[in-house]
Amino acid sequence: MTSPDQNSRDPRRDEVIAGEYVLGVLSAEDRRKVEVRLQSDRAFAAMVNRWEENLSAINNELETMSPPPRVFTAVEQRLFDAPLKDTSGARGGIWASLAFWRSAAFAALAFSMALLALGPEIFAPPAPPQKMIAELSGSDGPISLMAHYDASRGMLTMTPAATKQDGGKSLELWLVEDGKTPVSLGVLSQSGDGTLMVPEPMRPMMNTGAVLAVSVEPLGGSPTGSATGPVVASGRARSF
Incomplete structure (x- = not known):
């Protein structure tokens, strides 16, 4: 169920x-x-009134019908192996009202349709x-090295704090996920600085805790597409 947070004024959640x-x-x-x-809150009260009117209209269209008491006795006997009871004088009440169950079904359907209309983003993480x-x-x-990642643009900026690298070699940056083969994000300059654009399929993996x-x-x-030389630096990403 949705918590009616007083600080929230999102019309979809309301x-x-x-x-x-x-x-x-x-x-x-x-x-x-x-x-x-x-x-x-008048706007919220109007939402509640609209729900009440819509469900009331559905309920008013239904004819009240009560199945014979023997139907419920037979169901009880089938489910729980209970002895049959004499229900000739029993009254059905609200639980025996077909209109009640129809109203409940229509209400559940209306509520489900409202959730679908609001879109999946209400349940999105x-x-x-x-x-x-x-x-x-x-x-x-x-x-x-210090890595700065801008998720809105998929841009990864590398800033060297200290580097000692042989001019005949290259520094390559990798994204490492547990249990998976590291994926190359690109080759850095000899000094270790520069900007790399993270490919779109890999951007969801660039989150807090990524190595x-x-x-x-x-x-x-x-x-070869895989790391062949020694790993000289590593670190975990964190938000700021």
């Missing part, structure tokens, strides 16, 4: 909360919060951080 309130599926605490809000950094260094400290690593490769980068 529509869901209004529907849950009218259908009676909110907890007692959340229901009290909604009732307090109804006293001061939070967006990943737009900017991240990673400090890449090695155990013996020959190379130290970046730098290896020493033949001039121009790895000839």
Whole structure:
């Protein structure tokens, strides 16, 4: 169920909360919060009124019909192997009302359609951080780099803090995922600085906790597509 946060004024979430309130599926605490809000929030109160009117109209169109008591007795006997009871004088009540169950079914259908109309984004997970950094260094400290990643543009900027690299070799940057083969993000300049554009298929992997690593490769980068030289620096990305 959706929590009726007083600080939230997202019309899409308010529509869901209004529907849950009218259908009676909110907890007692959340229901009290909604009732307090109804006293001061006219727009939200209008949503609740619309839900009540729509469901009331559906209910009014249904004819009240109660199946014979023997039907429920037979179902109970089939499900629980209970002895048949004499129900000739029993009254069906609301639970035996076909109109009640029809209304409940229509209400559930209307609520589901409302959720679909709001779109899948209401259930979408939070967006990943737009900017991240990673400090890449090695155990013996020959190379130290700072990586800045801008998720909105897919741009990864490398800034060297210290480099000692043979001119006949290249530094190559890799994205490392647990249990998977490292993927090359590109070859860095001899000084270690520069800007790399992360390919779109790889951008979802650039999130908090992602591991970046730098290896020493033949001039121009790895000839095999996999790291062939020693890893001289690595670090985890974090948001900022």
